[in-house]
Each structure stands twice: as structure tokens, then as C-alpha cells.
Amino acid sequence: MNATTAKRKLKPADLAIRIGLVVLYFLLLALVYTRGRTHTLLLDNKELDGGRLPAFEDVLVSVNGAEPIELYAEDRDLVTLKGQSHRIVLESAADGRKIEKRITLPIGEDMLLLSLPKLAAGEEGAIEVFVPLDAAPPAEDEALPEELGATEMPAEPAPGAAPSEAPPAQ
Amino acid sequence: MPDLKQTVAEFGWPRVIIFLFLVALFVLAPFVGVRLDDSLTNVLNRFGQNAVFVLAMVPMIQSGCGLNFGLSLGIIAGLLGGILSGQLGLAGAAGFFGAIALASPFAVLLGLGYGKLLNKVKGEEMTIAMYVGFASVMFMCIMWLVLPFSNPTMIWGYGGKGLRTTISVEKFYRGVLNNFLMIKAGEHLRIPTGTLLFDALCAYLMWGFLKTRTGTAVTAVGSNPDYARASGLSVDRMRTVSVVISTFLGAVGILVYQQSYGFMQLYGAPLQMPFAAVAAILIGGASVNKASMLNVILGTFLFQGLLTMTPSVINAALQTDMSEVVRLIVSNGIIVYALTRKTRVAK
Amino acid sequence: MSGKLDLKRFLSGNAVILVFVLISAAAIPASKLSGTYIVQEMLTRIGRNSFLVLALLLPIYAGMGLNFGMTLGAMAGQLGLICAVNWGITGVEGLAFAALIGMPISIALGYVCGSILNKAKGREMVTGYMLGFFINGVYQFTVLYFMGMVIPIRNASILLSRGFGIRNTLNLESVRQSLDLLWSLKAGPYVLPMSTYLVLAALCVFIVWFRRTKLGQDMRAVGFDMGVAEAAGIPVDRTRVIAIVISTVLACFGQIIFLQNMGNMATYNAHDQTSFFAVAALLVGGASVKKATIPNVFIGVVLLHVLFVVSPRAGQNLFGSAQIGEYFRQFIGYGVIALSLVLYATRERREAAALRASTYGAGRKAAAAGGSV
Numbered sequence: 038m039n040a041t042t043a044k045r046k047l048k049p050a051d052l053a054i055r056i057g058l059v060v061l062y063f064l065l066l067a068l069v070y071t072r073g074r075t076h077t078l079l080l081d082n083k084e085l086d087g088g089r090l091p092a093f094e095d096v097l098v099s100v101n102g103a104e105p106i107e108l109y110a111e112d113r114d115l116v117t118l119k120g121q122s123h124r125i126v127l128e129s130a131a132d133g134r135k136i137e138k139r140i141t142l143p144i145g146e147d148m149l150l151l152s153l154p155k156l157a158a159g160e161e162g163a164i165e166v167f168v169p170l171d172a173a174p175p176a177e178d179e180a181l182p183e184e185l186g187a188t189e190m191p192a193e194p195a196p197g198a199a200p201s202e203a204p205p206a207q
Numbered sequence: 208m209p210d211l212k213q214t215v216a217e218f219g220w221p222r223v224i225i226f227l228f229l230v231a232l233f234v235l236a237p238f239v240g241v242r243l244d245d246s247l248t249n250v251l252n253r254f255g256q257n258a259v260f261v262l263a264m265v266p267m268i269q270s271g272c273g274l275n276f277g278l279s280l281g282i283i284a285g286l287l288g289g290i291l292s293g294q295l296g297l298a299g300a301a302g303f304f305g306a307i308a309l310a311s312p313f314a315v316l317l318g319l320g321y322g323k324l325l326n327k328v329k330g331e332e333m334t335i336a337m338y339v340g341f342a343s344v345m346f347m348c349i350m351w352l353v354l355p356f357s358n359p360t361m362i363w364g365y366g367g368k369g370l371r372t373t374i375s376v377e378k379f380y381r382g383v384l385n386n387f388l389m390i391k392a393g394e395h396l397r398i399p400t401g402t403l404l405f406d407a408l409c410a411y412l413m414w415g416f417l418k419t420r421t422g423t424a425v426t427a428v429g430s431n432p433d434y435a436r437a438s439g440l441s442v443d444r445m446r447t448v449s450v451v452i453s454t455f456l457g458a459v460g461i462l463v464y465q466q467s468y469g470f471m472q473l474y475g476a477p478l479q480m481p482f483a484a485v486a487a488i489l490i491g492g493a494s495v496n497k498a499s500m501l502n503v504i505l506g507t508f509l510f511q512g513l514l515t516m517t518p519s520v521i522n523a524a525l526q527t528d529m530s531e532v533v534r535l536i537v538s539n540g541i542i543v544y545a546l547t548r549k550t551r552v553a554k
Numbered sequence: 555m556s557g558k559l560d561l562k563r564f565l566s567g568n569a570v571i572l573v574f575v576l577i578s579a580a581a582i583p584a585s586k587l588s589g590t591y592i593v594q595e596m597l598t599r600i601g602r603n604s605f606l607v608l609a610l611l612l613p614i615y616a617g618m619g620l621n622f623g624m625t626l627g628a629m630a631g632q633l634g635l636i637c638a639v640n641w642g643i644t645g646v647e648g649l650a651f652a653a654l655i656g657m658p659i660s661i662a663l664g665y666v667c668g669s670i671l672n673k674a675k676g677r678e679m680v681t682g683y684m685l686g687f688f689i690n691g692v693y694q695f696t697v698l699y700f701m702g703m704v705i706p707i708r709n710a711s712i713l714l715s716r717g718f719g720i721r722n723t724l725n726l727e728s729v730r731q732s733l734d735l736l737w738s739l740k741a742g743p744y745v746l747p748m749s750t751y752l753v754l755a756a757l758c759v760f761i762v763w764f765r766r767t768k769l770g771q772d773m774r775a776v777g778f779d780m781g782v783a784e785a786a787g788i789p790v791d792r793t794r795v796i797a798i799v800i801s802t803v804l805a806c807f808g809q810i811i812f813l814q815n816m817g818n819m820a821t822y823n824a825h826d827q828t829s830f831f832a833v834a835a836l837l838v839g840g841a842s843v844k845k846a847t848i849p850n851v852f853i854g855v856v857l858l859h860v861l862f863v864v865s866p867r868a869g870q871n872l873f874g875s876a877q878i879g880e881y882f883r884q885f886i887g888y889g890v891i892a893l894s895l896v897l898y899a900t901r902e903r904r905e906a907a908a909l910r911a912s913t914y915g916a917g918r919k920a921a922a923a924g925g926s927v
Contacts, residue, residue, distance in 0.1 A: 062654065062657075065650070065654060066651070066654050066655075069643065069647045069650045069651045069654060070641070070643060070647075070651060072647050073638075073643035073644055073645055073646075073647020073648050073650070073651055074641070074642060074643055075642045075643065075644040075645075075728065076642070117644075119644055119645060119647070147642055147708075147709075273677075276680070324896065327896065327899065327900045327903065328895070328896055328899035328900060328903070329899075329903065330676065330899065330903075331679075331895060331899040333677060333680040334619075334677075334679040334680045334683070334895060335892060335895045335896055335899065337680065337683070338888050338889075338891045338892035338895065339892045341888040341892075342885055342888035342889040342891075342892050345881050345882075345884045345885035345888055345889075346885050346889075348881040348884075348885070349878055349881045349882060349885065352875060352877065352878055352881075353873075353878070482687075527699070529695075529699065531694070532691055532694050532695045532698065532699075533691075534691075535687065535688070535690060535691030535694065536688065536691035536692060536695065539684055539685075539687035539688035539690075539691060540688050540691075542684045542687075542688075543670065543681060543684045543685050543688050546674050546677060546680060546681040546684060547670055547673040547674045547681065
């Protein structure tokens with residue numbers, strides 16, 4: 038080690054740049070996280086509270102101006118949404134009534150349920166967290182021990198093992 | 208106390224840790240229901256299988272060619288010998304020694320070519336050896352498919368062309384060494400005396416060779432090429448001799464391995480074998496340019512002990528198979544460690 | 555003297571590339587694949603692989619040879635992708651998230667790698683190679699046991715059913731080709747992933763710019779002669795570490811780009827062949843251990859991948875076995891690496907010998923002159 042690699046005094050400007058870079062890093066991380074966070078939203082057209090909020094008989098739901106989805110009473114469908122704030126347009130096929138709402142999804146949740154009647158009535162709690170019943174993963178793709186065995190010490194390609202680049206398949 | 212400290216420092220901390228780990232595994236074994244005599248049988252078996260490979264590292268390390276990552280060339284020669292012996296229908300001891308005899312010309316020729324090549328690339332031997340080994344293994348993969356062997360136990364049943372991936376040597380030379388004078392002490396403890404004796408013979412011959420004129424010349428060339436050149440030794444010739452011997456031992460090694468393991472493994476199998484041998488001799492205390500018989504024996508025992516004990520003990524204790532990962536980390540870690548030790552690089 | 559010698563020098567200087575062109579010229583017609591198909595494959599594969607190959611350049615400038623330790627960066631990229639899938643971040647943002655997570659990991663790994671290579675001067679390549687295996691063990695330990703056990707994983711569908719460890723195959727559907735398709739252009743029968751090409755172009759500009767900075771100049775000085783650089787006051791070890799850190803970070807990004815194009819990831823082996831493909835491509839493109847340029851990268855990627863695309867088919871058509879073509883391309887890949895390392899090492903030694911002879915010769919001549927006077 039010579040003098041140049043030994044303790045070098047950081048100039049204040051350099052220090053500021055470094056701190057700035059670290060801050061920028063976390064800002065970018067946060068930005069990408071919020072913008073890229075993807076949620077599954079279940080659109081639920083079921084009556085609630087024993088008929089107080091009736092289901093739509095036939096409704097067209099368009100999320101962020103996309104092709105509308107048609108839902109009859111007691112129907113449920115799902116959409117995948119990136120980001121947290123979304124515009125939802127409901128159009129009742131029966132009376133042509135159009136409702137436009139903006140919803141905000143909680144960032145930490147993967148799967149949410151949106152009750153359309155509640156949304157239309159403008160009530161609180163139209164969005165709730167949905168926990169699927171069969172949360173357990175399907176039991177496929179479990180060949181782990183063999184797989185690891187195949188990677189033996191120097192993980193070189195085994196003969197006949199699929200090449201990492203797919204061969205031409207046409 | 209400083210003596211102990213110095214000894215440990217010379218031996219290298221990683222090796223001490225591996226040694227202690229192995230001791231801990233042996234101590235733990237009975238508590239998790241692993242039979243010690245079973246384990247010992249396994250360790251001895253695997254020691255016998257692999258010792259010759261590890262021994263094959265010695266001449267090239269001594270002559271300054273570094274770690275023989277291209278041991279696969281010797282293994283290929285051995286496989287050819289084994290297959291030819293099977294093709295000729297040799298069996299038993301005749302099969303085994305016939306295979307060695309048939310492998311020899313290939314081993315010598317390949318060793319000569321390999322040695323000539325390594326002489327041209329002094330200073331870069333290890334990386335090149337590795338890729339020469341890989342390329343040859345892949346070339347032989349094509350050959351195993353194309354060569355006109357016809358013994359039905361060796362070729363694919365359908366199509367009648369190309370050698371099988373694994374060939375049983377049951378009918379050829381399985382257990383020729385292992386069963387020779389085998390000691391059966393109790394139900395679980397079996398000592399493969401023949402294989403161990405054969406290993407000992409090889410090690411003795413190597414030890415003897417290193418004491419001969421040629422042997423000392425090989426060592427001299429490795430430890431100080433300039434001095435050796437000045438005193439009239441042909442550096443290139445001595446290096447080639449060491450490479451040929453190493454390649455030949457690789458060929459013998461794979462045959463010893465097969466007779467104990469019971470199968471020939473063709474195609475990609477030889478790709479991985481040199482790394483295990485390299486790791487073993489380094490664990491035994493060898494460096495990139497110095498190795499002894501003690502390093503071979505200790506290293507094979509420690510490495511194979513680790514490979515045998517880790518799966519059985521850790522599986523029994525934790526109910527998970529971590530052995531592959533432990534093996535990856537230990538064997539490659541020790542190689543990296545040895546490569547970063549300060550040694551002169553001969554140009 | 556000149557004409558013959560020039561031809562010989564040209565042949566030995568470009569032996570690898572020539573051998574490759576010849577083999578490909580023979581294999582393309584034998585494969586009976588259509589030109590359109592091959593061209594489209596190349597357009598895709600340039601986007602998929604070039605970034606990883608470009609990651610090898612800086613350590614070559616710094617005289618550290620081929621950075622087989624790039625595997626470390628690839629593993630960091632994979633950890634980033636696992637995080638992106640785990641947190642449900644999709645699309646280009648998912649890739650950016652993976653890159654941002656992978657970056658600090660690859661900086662740390664690159665620092666470790668660089669420091670270790672500084673202790674193994676003169677055998678950087680083999681050490682880097684073995685280090686890749688070693689870190690592979692650590693990676694497997696982390697992903698197979700720690701994830702789900704120590705590191706919380708919220709997305710149960712990427713875990714093995716035993717409750718910890720990531721599955722063998724990670725489905726990257728959520729980020730699949732999101733970079734390629736951000737802006738892709740249709741030109742005739744071909745689809746061009748323009749956004750990926752733009753990223754590649756940006757990297758090339760970065761490398762060209764970097765060579766001209768003070769640090770880049772230092773790096774080349776270190777690569778030329780460490781002793782001289784040291785004497786000139788360049789912090790040799792530090793410069794070498796920086797070269798490896800940048801290379802590792804680039805390899806991390808490169809692996810993310812590679813995997814987003816593939817669309818799924820073999821969690822435990824996706825990085826196995828990363829350095830093999832990248833190094834083989836660079837060498838096929840005419841680079842050596844000491845000298846590599848950006849054109850080498852692209853020529854190499856195209857030549858190597860033409861052979862990789864056509865050889866299984868050629869093997870099928872010529873020998874009735876695709877397996878032979880498969881082995882053949884691996885043989886060629888390894889063989890090319892071995893051949894160009896050998897050619898380079900021989901040339902280097904010949905030059906060293908010539909230098910030695912000329913100094914000895916000069917000494918002897920001087921002595922003779924002195925004697926005669």
C-alpha cells in the first residue's frame with residue numbers, strides 16, 4: 038500500500054455527493070417500489086347487508102379506461118393493477134347510469150376485494166383485504182434434491198441436461 | 208504455546224477448521240443415531256476410491272505446473288482402457304489390469320501432448336488446463352456416441368449405437384481390489400484391504416520416484432526453474448515427465464474408482480472429478496507448488512470423511528440435506544484459499 | 555520477408571475468428587434453418603447476451619484477464635429478481651427494483667472478489683473461476699435454506715412446499731420481456747427490441763467515456779505494467795478492485811436483462827454458464843486476455859450464437875442425433891476458450907523470450923565490442 042491508498046481525506050464536496058447518491062438510491066428504490074407494486078383486485082358485484090346495497094343487474098366496469106368488463110349480479114372477476122391510485126368507471130347496463138370513482142389501494146397488500154355496490158353508494162370500506170382460502174402453493178416442481186445433486190460441485194453442464202440457452206424450437 | 212500457534216498458522220486456519228468440523232461430526236454421530244462403524248466403512252471405501260486421483264496431483268505440483276485441473280485427460284484415458292477391456296471380454300483381475308495396460312498408451316500419448324501444451328503456456332497452466340479438460344470431455348462425449356463399440360452390456364439397448372451413460376462393471380472387474388483380503392469385522396465394518404494396499408503401493412512408488420534422480424530433478428525444476436536450467440536440467444522435459452505421470456495416475460485412478468464404485472460413468476461425469484481431487488490435496492496441507500505423501504493421505508481422508516459424514520450426521524440432526532451446499536463451500540473455499548497464498552509464479 | 559510473415563501473423567492473430575467462421579459456414583446449410591429465423595434469433599440474442607459480455611471489458615483493461623468472477627454479479631441479479639417477484643413489483647419497475655436490490659449486493663461481492671484477486675496476482679482467472687463456485691455455495695445456502703427461514707418471504711407461491719427455500723424454477727412472468735417490449739420495432743419480418751438496444755448503446759458510450767477519464771487511464775496503465783503504474787503513484791490495488799466492482803455490477807444488470815428475455819429462471823443453475831457464454835463470445839469475437847474492444851463483443855455474440863442456434867439442427871441432419879450437435883457446441887465453446895488462451899500465452903512467452911534474447915544479445919555484442927577494442 039502506498040501513500041495514495043492510505044487514508045485519504047474526503048473533501049466536503051465529495052462527502053455531499055456520496056450522501057446525495059445514497060439518498061438518490063433510496064428515492065429511486067421507493068419510486069420503483071410504489072410505481073411497480075402490483076395488486077390483484079377482485080371486482081365483486083354481490084349484494085350486501087341483506088339487500089340494503091343491491092347488486093347491479095348488469096354492469097360494465099372499466100379500470101383506467103381499459104376495455105370494460107361486464108358483470109352480472111353475483112359475478113366476480115379480477116384485474117391486475119400496477120400502482121396504487123386507479124380510476125374506475127361503472128356503467129349500469131339497465132339504466133345507463135355512469136359512476137366514476139378514484140380508488141387508492143393499500144401498498145402492502147397483494148389481493149384486494151372491491152365491492153361494486155358499496156363503491157357506487159359511496160360508502161367507506163368498499164375495498165377490503167382478501168385472503169384466498171387455498172393459500173397453500175400447489176405441490177408441483179418439488180424435484181429439489183435431484184436438482185441439487187445435478188449441480189454437483191463444479192456446476193458444469195451435465196451431458197444431456199437442457200442447455201441454458203434454449204435450442205431452436207420452431 | 209507460540210509453537211502451536213505457529214504450527215496452526217502454517218497449516219492454515221481453513222484446514223484446522225475443516226479438521227475440527229470433521230472431528231465434531233464424528234463425535235456427534237452416535238448421538239444422532241448414526242453408526243460409527245458404518246461411517247468408518249464408508250470413509251475407508253471412499254478413501255480407497257479417491258486416493259489415486261489425489262496422488263495424481265503430486266507430480267505436477269512438484270514440477271511447478273500447479274494444480275492439475277486437466278486431470279480429466281487421464282480419466283478419459285482410463286475410461287478408454289476400461290471400455291476396451293470390456294469390449295475384449297476381459298474379466299476379473301485380468302479385466303482390471305488389462306484395462307490399466309490398455310489405458311496406458313492413451314494416457315502416455317495424451318500426457319505427452321498435454322505436457323507439451325503446458326510447456327508453451329507457463330504461468331497460465333491452471334486456467335488452460337481447466338478448459339483443455341472441459342473441451343476434451345466434450346469431445347469424448349461425441350466419441351462415446353460415435354465409436355463402434357458393440358458389447359451389448361455397454362451400448363444403448365435401443366438403436367444399438369452409442370455407449371450408455373453409466374455402465375455396470377459387475378461382469379468386468381467389480382471389486383477386484385476391494386474384495387482382495389477384505390476384512391469383515393462385524394456386520395457393519397468392512398475394510399477394503401486390497402484397494403488400500405493398492406493405494407499404498409502407488410503412494411510408495413511415487414515416494415520412491417521422487418527420491419530417484421529424475422524425481423529430484425522434477426522437484427528441482429518446480430522449486431527453482433532458473434537454478435535447474437543453470438545446472439543443465441531440461442525444464443520442459445521434467446515438466447512433461449510429471450504431466451505424463453499425473454495423467455497416467457488419473458487413468459489408474461478412475462479404474463480403481465470404478466472397481467469399487469461398480470459403474471463406469473461416461474459423458475459429462477469426468478468434468479467434475481478433477482476439482483474434488485484438487486480440493487482434497489489442498490485440504491491435506493499442500494500448496495500450489497508443494498505437496499507430499501502426507502498431504503495426499505491426510506487430504507483424502509479429511510475430504511472424503513467430510514463428504515461421508517456431513518450428509519449422514521446433518522441429515523439425522525436437522526432433517527435437511529445440506530451436504531451439497533457444505534461440499535460446495537468447503538471444497539471451493541479451500542481452493543480459493545490455496546490460490547491466494549503467496550507463491551512464486553514461474554514464467 | 556514481409557508478405558509471408560504478414561499473412562502468418564494475420565492468421566495467428568485471427569485464428570479463433572477464422573476457425574469459427576469456417577465452422578459456421580459449414581453448419582448453417584447443414585442445419586437447413588431459414589435465414590429469417592437465424593437473423594431473428596441473432597437480433598434477440600444480441601439484446602439478451604451482449605450486456606453480460608460488455609461487463610468483461612473493464613477487468614481486461616486493468617490487466618486482470620477474463621473476469622470469471624462475473625458469476626458473482628449474476629447471482630446478485632438473481633437475488634434482486636427473487637425480491638422483485640416476492641414483493642410483487644412488475645414490469646420495467648420490477649426490473650429496476652431487481653437492479654437496485656442487486657446493486658449493493660454486487661458491489662459488496664465485487665469488492666470481496668477484487669480484494670481476493672489482488673492476493674492472487676498472476677492467476678486471477680483461475681482464482682476468479684473458483685471463487686464463482688465458492689460464492690455459488692453461499693448463494694445456494696442463502697436461497698435454499700435462509701429464504702423463508704431467516705429471510706421472510708411473503709409470496710408463498712415461490713417457496714418450496716416444505717416452507718423454506720425458493721423453488722427450482724422461478725416464474726418471471728411478471729417482468730417477462732418488459733424491457734424488450736418497452737419499445738420494440740417491427741421491421742419487415744423482424745422484431746427489434748429497441749429499448750434493450752438503447753441500454754446497450756448507453757453502456758457502450760459509458761465504456762468509451764470511462765476509458766478517457768482519469769480512472770480509466772489509470773486502469774489501462776495498471777493493465778500495461780503494474781510496477782510502472784505503482785511507481786507513477788497510481789493506487790494499483792484500488793484501481794483493480796474498482797475494475798472488478800464495476801464489472802460485477804454490470805454482470806448483475808446483464809443477468810437481469812438476460813433473464814427478463816428468457817422469462818423464467820432456474821433458481822439454482824441460471825448462473826452456472828454465465829461466464830462460459832460471455833467469455834466464449836468475447837474470445838470468438840477476436841479479443842484476447844489483454845485486449846478487447848466493443849466490436850469484439852458484438853462480433854463474438856453473433857458468431858457464437860449462430861453456431862449455438864444451428865449446431866443441434868446440423869447434428870440432427872448430419873449424424874441423426876441432435877445430442878451430437880449439443881456436445882459439439884459445448885466442445886467448440888470450451889475449445890475456443892482453451893485455444894485463445896493458449897495462443898495468447900504462447901505469443902506472450904515468445905515475446906518475453908525475444909526480449910530476453912535481445913537484451914542478452916546486446917550485452918554480448920557490447921562485451922565483444924569491448925574486447926576487440
